[in-house]
Structure formats: C-alpha cells, structure tokens
Amino acid sequence: MDRAQKEQLVDELGQIFESSGVVVVSHYVGLTVADMQNLRARARAAGGAVRVAKNRLAKIALDGKPCESIADLLTGMTVLTYSEDPVAAAKVAQEFAKENAKFVILGGAMGENALDVAGVEAVSKMPSREELISTIAGMLGAPASNIAGAIGAPASNIASILSTIEDKAAA
Numbered sequence: 001m002d003r004a005q006k007e008q009l010v011d012e013l014g015q016i017f018e019s020s021g022v023v024v025v026s027h028y029v030g031l032t033v034a035d036m037q038n039l040r041a042r043a044r045a046a047g048g049a050v051r052v053a054k055n056r057l058a059k060i061a062l063d064g065k066p067c068e069s070i071a072d073l074l075t076g077m078t079v080l081t082y083s084e085d086p087v088a089a090a091k092v093a094q095e096f097a098k099e100n101a102k103f104v105i106l107g108g109a110m111g112e113n114a115l116d117v118a119g120v121e122a123v124s125k126m127p128s129r130e131e132l133i134s135t136i137a138g139m140l141g142a143p144a145s146n147i148a149g150a151i152g153a154p155a156s157n158i159a160s161i162l163s164t165i166e167d168k169a170a171a
Contacts, residue, residue: 006057013053013061021086022110024093024120025073028052030102039081039103043092048083067109078106086110087128094124 001009017023028036040050055074062071083089090108097103108115110123127135 009053010057010061013051013058014065016051016080016082017062017065017067019084020067020082020089021084022082022089022108022115022123023067023070024081024089024108024115025070025106026079026081026093026097027076027104027106028079028102029077031100035100035103036079039079039092039096042096043081043083043089046083046088046092047085048081048089048092051080051082052078053080066112067114069112069114070107070109073106073108085129087123087126090120090124091128094121 031039036050043050055076055078058074058078058080059071062068062074081089081093083092093103093105093108097105105117105120107117108120108123110119113119115123
C-alpha cells in the first residue's frame with residue numbers, strides 16, 4: 001500500500017468516525033471468511049457497515065474526532081462495526097458476538113461518549129430509530145382515534161335509542 005492509498009484510507013476512516021452514530025470495536029481472531037461475510041450482511045441489512053483497517057491508520061484517522069477515546073481499543077486484530085443509527089451497529093455486533101465466541105467486543109464510542117463492553121450491550125438493548133418513530137407516531141395517532149370514537153359514540157347511541165322507540169311504537 002503506497003502513501004496515497006494510506007492517505008485515502010485515513011480520510012475514509014475519518015469520515016466514518018465523524019458521521020457514525022456508534023462505532024463498535026471488536027476482535028475477530030479465528031473467524032472464517034463466511035462468518036465475516038455474515039457479519040457484513042447483517043450490518044448492511046441494519047443500515048450499518050463493517051470495516052477492517054490497520055490499527056495505526058485508524059489511530060491517525062481518530063486524531064481530533066469525537067470518538068477519539070476508542071484509540072486505546074485498537075490493538076490486535078480489530079474490526080469496526082458502525083452505523084449512523086446510534087443503535088443498529090451495537091445490536092448487530094452484540095447479536096453476532098452471542099452466536100460466535102471468537103468475535104469479542106472490546107468497546108466503542110457513541111459520539112464523544114466512550115463505551116465499554118457493558119455500554120455497548122446497554123446501547124444494543126435500546127430501541128432503534130425506526131422503532132422510536134413508530135412508537136411516537138402511534139402515540140400521536142391514539143388521541144385522534146379516541147376523539148373520533150368519542151364523537152361518533154353519542155350519535156350511534158341516539159340512533160339505537162330511536163330504533164328502540166320505533167320498535168316499541170310499532171308493536
């Protein structure tokens with residue numbers, strides 16, 4: 001890898017560190033190619049990505065970035081799982097780590113906040129952005145449907161009373 005390629009890689013990693021909602025750092029010693037492809041596919045499906053990069057170049061890219069605190073985690077064979085959604089990458093990494101003992105989560109960063117292993121697990125248990133949006137939309141729609149039901153109920157009650165009165169008058 002020549003100097004220009006290294007500079008380009010450092011720039012790409014810098015953009016990842018700046019734009020990601022969460023970055024999870026893990027060791028992947030002993031994983032097969034098929035395992036890594038499975039991890040990449042899961043991350044892509046969740047709106048994230050997986051990146052293996054040289055630790056030295058990643059540390060250079062981290063300089064001055066919000067998640068600079070994860071530089072200490074970059075030792076050995078590390079892989080970065082990241083996403084713009086602050087929860088997606090943590091969920092993917094946590095689920096994959098449960099299924100593969102060789103995939104060991106070291107920690108990560110959520111913006112400027114450093115996360116240890118327990119922090120990554122806590123973030124992975126939070127609802128995703130889509131789940132929160134659907135919950136909020138449901139909460140906003142509930143009062144409107146309650147009002148519509150309350151407005152419509154008296155009219156149906158009056159109609160049933162009138163129908164009962166007509167039946168009694170006819171008999």
